Amino acid sequence: MRQFSAVSGRAVPIDRENVDTDQIIPARHLKRIERDGYGPFAFEAWRRDPEFALNDNTYEGASIMLTRSNFGSGSSREHAVWALDGLGIEALVGVSFADIFKNNCFQNGMLTVELSGEDIDHLMDLARKDPQTEIVVDLPTQTVEVVGTGWKRSFEIDPFRKYRLLRGLDDISMTLEYVSDIEAYEHRRDNASFPSTAPSQQTNVRWRPTA
Amino acid sequence: MTGKTLFEKIWETHIVDSPLQEAARRDALTESGELGDDNVAGERQDLLYIDLHLIHEVTSPQAFEGLRRAGRPLRRPDLTLATVDHNVPTIGRDQPNPDPLSAKQIDVMQQNAEKFGVTLFDIFDARQGIVHIIGPEQGFTQPGMTIVCGDSHTSTHGAFGAIAFGIGTSEVEHVLATQTLRQTRPKTMSVEVTGELGPGVTAKDVILAIINEIGVSGGRGHVIEYRGQVIRNFSMEERMTVCNMSIEAGARAGLIAPDEKTFEYIRGRPHAPSEDNWERSLERWRQLATDDDALFDRETSMDGSQIKPFVTWGTNPAQSVTVDGHIPYPQDVAVAEREATERALAYMDLAPGTPIREIPIDRVFIGSCTNGRIEDIRAAAAVVKGKHVARGVNAMVVPGSGLVKRQAEEEGLADIFIAAGFEWRDAGCSMCLGMNPDILAPGERSASTSNRNFEGRQGPGGRTHLVSPEMAAAAAVAGHFVDVREVIT
Secondary structure, rough: OOOOOOEEOEEEEEOOOOEEEHHHHHHHHHOOOOOOOOOOHHOHHHHHHHOOOOOOOOOOOOOEEEEOOOOOEEOOOOHHHHHHHHHHOEEEOOOOOOOOHHHHHHHOOOOOEEEOHHHEEEHHHHHOOOOOOEEEEOOOEEEEEEEOOOOOOEEEOOOHHHHHHHHHOOOOHHHHHHHHHHHHHHHHHHHHHHHOOOOHHHHHHHOOOOO | OOOEEEEEEEHOOOEEEOOOHHHHHHHHHOOOOOOOOOOOOOOEEEEEEEOOEEEEEOOHHHHHHHHHHOOOOOOOOEEEEEEEOOOOOOOOOOOOOOOOOHHHHHHHHEEEEEEHEEEEEOEOOOEEEEEHHHHHHHOOOOOOOOEOOOOHHHHHHHHOOOOEEEOOHHHHHHHHHHOOEEOOOEEEEEEEEEEEOOOOOHHHHHHHHHHHOOOOOOOOOEEEEEEEEHHHHHOHHHHHHHHHHHHHHHOEEOOOOOOHHHHHHHOOOOOOOOOOHHHHHHHHHHHOOOOOOOOEEEEEEEEEHOOOEEEEEEOOOOEEEEOEEEEEHHHHHOOHHHHHHHHHHHHHHOOOOOOOHHOOOOOOEEEHHHHHHHHHHHHHHHHHHOOOOOOOEEEEEOOOOOOHHHHHHOHHHHHHHHHOOEOOOOOOOOHHHOOOOOOOOOOOEEOOOOOOOOOOOOOOOOOEEEEHOOOOHHHHHHHHHOOOHHHHH
């Protein structure tokens, strides 16, 4: 996992509810087998709408994305996070995030911060009125601050998640520390006749389509 | 002492590290000052054992690459099953794949399966199909299991009383390497559907009604247990349709307590427990029910007898109305939803007040992990039989698996569709997500049995209306939406 401690930068407001991951990265761009290179296709359809915030080049270089509720709903595609990363986004500040998307962000060291609807209204207003508005998202102090205005809010994060993000810990390595527990669990469960995917003795399963 | 929900029973028997260990770890971190002064209670994350890991070509290549880079083995190939479904052509499989990126992704799945010793149902295996169709079909999906897949519709398997949920690619890698996942424990929610459904009202209409009621984020952070007479009366395939779309209500998963129907469905399938183990399995499975005195974090109930066939009109699955209704007027919806409604209507090119039955369609798609099983295909065929697709409408059936396709052909259903002017394709996800060439042209309008009507989901500029297989079939014949209850009586 990538380490995260703080980000300071401009914020681009995505003022829509329930933004699904099909919008963030359409399925036709999921054919690649790499983890990067998705930035150019991020929000592909909405990039054709001149009113869409990402088309306003005053937001170019923004490292924070402001979002509404249930952002990242729908498909589990982690490519959505990789696409936002490709845009240079380091943290998302919104009302709420869909469960799988939130996990995917965490896995990539991209912080998701949840604030109230009123706070997001305020931040979006500021970002629209002055796209140069500088926002600081600080993980150690768990705060979001608008530079030079005194506006500051605290956010919640699970301490253990915070710990892992601050150190950029690799989840797999951490879990493998529990390998003796995993083995002990397997020893118990493997007697319980759970199904195996090892090849079965089925016949008549090969076919060739007719031309 | 309060009883336990079905969800809690399964979850708790899959925790690998004792919760005490996790607490001790946190305490140690707090004492050493590494967690700061934060409240260590926090959200609880458990390390869960995963009984079945389904993988496919689109969300696994980066995970295998991660394993390779770290030099890690795949811990349990015998609990991992691979297929190709999202990105496969549904026509012309005897020809080279004309899309080099697609061909490569399918090849890479094959290579990874070989290298890591994973059973793969490839495109020339009759068992190939949509990952959430083949799991139950082969008997891999059983009560009391934990099942994950890099696909949000993994919730489908919850129909068997399993905890099944979608994960991202980094988590796929974690499961490949450790056969476990560290997850925050979701809250529980009961959705009860009482009474009896009327004729022509299907499982698809029930789940669309539920999503309409609780909204696209109504289940966020929760696992839904579907209960009540309507659910008990459903076949296993109908239960799968309901659980499948749990994610469309934002839920982490959906599940239904197993019963005799569940056990009968599993019995004799290739990977079902052997005869020797059958009684022992039944004994374990019969414990899997929510205790009478268990408490859910949230509960909701609806009267099944009031549910009618649903049609979505907007760009998320909660934006729906019954077939006898009309396109909403933005001024009639809640202020908070007005802008989204206007936006959706503009995208869908629909005028407020238009009766649903007057909306003409260009394309019909029958298939997907929601409605691509044999019962769905039978139900659609019954509506189509002896009729013909309306002039100007392109309609296709994409069976959910090679075995569903074969069975439909044996039952004469394929002939009914072909005679009616439908295209009869090979198994895959196809137009549900528009990764392969099966897509809508810009501006085209579909009646689709799939699960998502997001902007551009079935192709850039395409307009999707989600319906049941019966409603889709009736629309194909009429060229516009019709109330299937009037067609079948």
